[in-house]
Amino acid sequence: MAGSFPYEGGKPMATVMEIRRSHSRQRAKRRVDWIAYGYLSPALVTICVLSILPIFYTIYISFTNFNQMHFLSYQFIGLKNYEELLNPHDPLSNLFLPTFIWTLVYALCTTVLAYLVGLFLAVLLNNKHMKERTLYRTLLIVPWAVPNLISMLAWQGLLNDQYGQINALLHGVFGLPPIPWLTSALWARVAVIMVNVWAGFPYMMIVCLGALQSIPTDQYEAAEIDGANWWQVFRYVTMPSVWRISLPLLIPSFSFNFNNFNASYLLTGGGPPNSNNPFLGETDILATAAYKMTLTFNRYDLGATISVLLFILVALISWVQMRYTGAFKEVDA
């Protein structure tokens, strides 16, 4: 599929040349700069201590009964935590599965909607006759430029069902009754997705605009001479390029949303409360679940177990990404 794209044609040749060049360079000076490890050591030390060690410690905690009751005298209990979370007959099982499904739905909806809105706006903005498009572009990236933490907290206030200005606007202009944005399960979920699309589409728009502007104009001219209508031009000239450039950034964006703690914790606090789940609310995603189990309920064991399950899911997503997009492949060049 990728081979049909006209500009892929020249690539294998270039790669071969590059390999040959790097080989001859290596033959010229075969020495190893041992000092390189000195330059790498600060980064390696911080990554080991602050990324790798905590992961192993988390895995360890997930096999123990470490919680507030056993803060100093915890024991190894094997897979009991995993059984509790994954066995559908266990009362704690509705901690994991419903939260996981909602996390998946939320991350998918947010990423896809933000991508579609961003792509749509990029196509509209990529119009040479629109002289003032830089202004529009600047105005539209404002939600991305505002720190996520501030905008999420501001939305929490704006969506308040009694005093919030969104309901005031809907009532004042459209005459709608107040919508229980943050107190009904359904509306809270709609609000979380809506607000995160609001915060996420500018990034997609910028990426798509960059992709659109990298398409050579003679491709469009050729398509026009060929008698292609706008849909055919969009489908066969525009989309392949945009897709090729944006796909490597789309899957990381999905896994970012998958773990986007701020998105749900700062907007709804995970609420509203869920009647058949004493710990988590209706909009809690797995990342906020791990956080709440640790800090609110002091169940470090369960928090760590949810984290480990989340690690596995993130690894799966990353594997899919490596498999189908070959992102980062130029790193080893």
Place this chain on the structure above:
Amino acid sequence: MATSTDRISSLTSERLPASRTRRRRSMQPGERVVLWASRVVIWCIIVMVLLPMWFVVIASFNPSNSYISFSLFPANASLVNYKTLFQGGQFWAWVRNSLLVGVVVAVAQSFITAMSAFAFSKLRFYGRKYGLMTLLLLQMFPNILAIAAFYTALAKLNMIDMLGSYILVMLGTSAFNIWLLKGYMDSVPRELDEAAVIDGATTWKRFIHVTLPLSTPMMVVIFFLTLVGIFSEYMFAGTILQSPWNYTLGVGMYNLISGQFAKNWGEFAAAALLSAVPLAIVFAIAQRYLTKGLVAGSVKG
């Protein structure tokens, strides 16, 4: 699908002189309609996107917090919210804490990132080929997932509620930044570095006097992205910092609004405005360089 794509691609390879003569100066009526239709759509979307932010601006100037009815401009604007925000100096303490953590972390991270990016870009060593990819893979697991480990370890070491431990936790280097900066350093002409080697420069001199000055733009981007990232970080700050005088701006603002909306909405809006505007400007400037690098990187691949 394949046949049609091939048809268009085969046309692109031939230079058709006809396309030159058919290039128009003025717009056709159809294009004018499309242009105005897209303008109207864009205006509508801009209003939808920016209106909520305008509401926050109004709220910050609105003296009464319980003002419910809808208006586009504040009825009797005053700076009362800003005054209450500054009373007691707590807000400035939050700003100072955020700046302190942000600047320390951003300076340290930029330097650590630069050293590793230099090694990956200009030096040869065992593990160069797959080292960076391994680090990138490892960091697919965001360290927010290890919150239970961080919290219990810090609690056992009695390091909760200290700005120092927050700085320490935030010092973890981002492999993504190393990758970004390595790509930039790769574009620095090889001749300059080789000339320095021939002149007998040490590795440290090659790093400090040749590569680093030439990668200043990307260094600045990484510095500011890290700084803005600290201002946006809640999870660790909210975990570690417990007493109000130790709060960063984000934790302070979270505690202003969550659970007591009606009481503090005006104050929160003022704080949001004061902190979001400078950060948004910084981010908008840094982002221009960043997206250029991102798109260039993926086109290259």
